[in-house]
Amino acid sequence: MTTATDLPGFADPVLDAQAAFRAVLAALSSPGSIHTVGTGLTPPAPLATATAAVLLALVDGETSLAIATALQPATAWLAFHCGPATAPMTDAGFVLADALPDLTAVDTGSDEVPERAATVILQVATLGSGDRFTLAGPGLQHPTQFAVDGLPADFAARWAANRALYPRGIDLILCAGSRLAALPRSVTVREG
Amino acid sequence: MSTMEGYNFAYLDEQTKRMIRRALLKAVAIPGHQIPFGSREMPLPYGWGTGGIQVTAAVLGPQDVLKVIDQGADDTTNAVSIRRFFARTAGVATTTDTEAASVIQTRHRIPEKPLREDQIIVYQVPQPEPLSRLEPSRAETRRMHALAEYGLMHVKLYEDITRFGHVAISYDYPVMVNGRHLMAPSPIPAFDNPKMHHMAALQLFGAGREKRLYAIPPYTSVVSLDFDDHPFRTTRAPHACGLCGATDSYLDEVVTDDQGGRLYVCSDTDHCETRREAGHTGSESPLQEAAQ
Numbered sequence: 001m002t003t004a005t006d007l008p009g010f011a012d013p014v015l016d017a018q019a020a021f022r023a024v025l026a027a028l029s030s031p032g033s034i035h036t037v038g039t040g041l042t043p044p045a046p047l048a049t050a051t052a053a054v055l056l057a058l059v060d061g062e063t064s065l066a067i068a069t070a071l072q073p074a075t076a077w078l079a080f081h082c083g084p085a086t087a088p089m090t091d092a093g094f095v096l097a098d099a100l101p102d103l104t105a106v107d108t109g110s111d112e113v114p115e116r117a118a119t120v121i122l123q124v125a126t127l128g129s130g131d132r133f134t135l136a137g138p139g140l141q142h143p144t145q146f147a148v149d150g151l152p153a154d155f156a157a158r159w160a161a162n163r164a165l166y167p168r169g170i171d172l173i174l175c176a177g178s179r180l181a182a183l184p185r186s187v188t189v190r191e192g
Numbered sequence: 193m194s195t196m197e198g199y200n201f202a203y204l205d206e207q208t209k210r211m212i213r214r215a216l217l218k219a220v221a222i223p224g225h226q227i228p229f230g231s232r233e234m235p236l237p238y239g240w241g242t243g244g245i246q247v248t249a250a251v252l253g254p255q256d257v258l259k260v261i262d263q264g265a266d267d268t269t270n271a272v273s274i275r276r277f278f279a280r281t282a283g284v285a286t287t288t289d290t291e292a293a294s295v296i297q298t299r300h301r302i303p304e305k306p307l308r309e310d311q312i313i314v315y316q317v318p319q320p321e322p323l324s325r326l327e328p329s330r331a332e333t334r335r336m337h338a339l340a341e342y343g344l345m346h347v348k349l350y351e352d353i354t355r356f357g358h359v360a361i362s363y364d365y366p367v368m369v370n371g372r373h374l375m376a377p378s379p380i381p382a383f384d385n386p387k388m389h390h391m392a393a394l395q396l397f398g399a400g401r402e403k404r405l406y407a408i409p410p411y412t413s414v415v416s417l418d419f420d421d422h423p424f425r426t427t428r429a430p431h432a433c434g435l436c437g438a439t440d441s442y443l444d445e446v447v448t449d450d451q452g453g454r455l456y457v458c459s460d461t462d463h464c465e466t467r468r469e470a471g472h473t474g475s476e477s478p479l480q481e482a483a484q
Binding site: 017018019022024030062114117119 | 207209215217227250252254309372373413
């Protein structure tokens, strides 16, 4: 019998994790830029390879993870490879979701400890096409176009509410297939 | 690529790297905000760049080319040791050429040559808290950062002006990052502060003893604190480099004899060498003396 835990993690746990981290670092340093990670990974459905690579690189027994219902088939695989503490969404350091959680439903940190705020790993349909947004802020020399399919219709307004919390607020890592992009809390998002 | 037996890639264990990486990602998301991390004991003493080394170890991959500078120089003990440390534990290629490097670890200088988007600069930081000399309590400074209450620093600058006629801070000159967080730029000369503003490269800062790290993403506003009637100004020794003749680089003063002899040379050794290879000469260059 093949169970989810039989599916392997990184082929090279050291260098593959480093490559995945650098992709996330580059994505956060240049909001909206798209990077390829996790090619070769065979995570259990419904995890995308990029999502799996980010989780394998960043999540371990020292972190807490909340998993949205639709992605819970991957729970056993994540428990085996990462071993995170499971936590309710309101307390988790990492939130794995397929739909943008409400800001009030996740930890946005405090003014003194804003880094406690959740990193939301959001699996979306496509990156590079779909709804168009203009991004501006640290990491971007000029306002930059960003297209993504899979964010809620009122995303710009909800992100503005997140931006208003700064330096509190969530950071968003968007994953689709083997591609990822990121929106740090410092970025401003405009529709169009 | 050959690495030492018995060590993980880049020395640190994977658990530690993940912890530092998570902190680095939050640091990039909140430019200039100090984030505590579980600084490990490293095979070199505090004050020799343990923070920078840990950040570099967490970032470094086999495809990276590492440059390490100490006060601008590639050939001083600290720079040579750290470069060899990573050549041995990670097997990465090393260089002294600023342009060829993908990761640059630095102590107290920013290279003269503008950095690119595909480069990362890692600063070694002795004291990450810009308010440490004004407010000894960590709990208190954390609250001041939370409230963006930086009046105390402005008072310090004002007192400098009333006492000396100018702001008497020549290095580690406080900066405001992204218009929100007051940040210690590490003990780089104030001369280098303007290079941080809208730098194309990602800037990471590690303080090993103080167990803090922070970051500035590319193209982020970094403004040196000043007053409208006392604008921030950089200073450099009013000389040309004795070896390459540069009049725009930061200079080191070298005592050459016991007769009061002085030689001013570029602190950035790679910059100076590149200029000399391109044919630039200074008043003290051997070629010049031979010509005379």
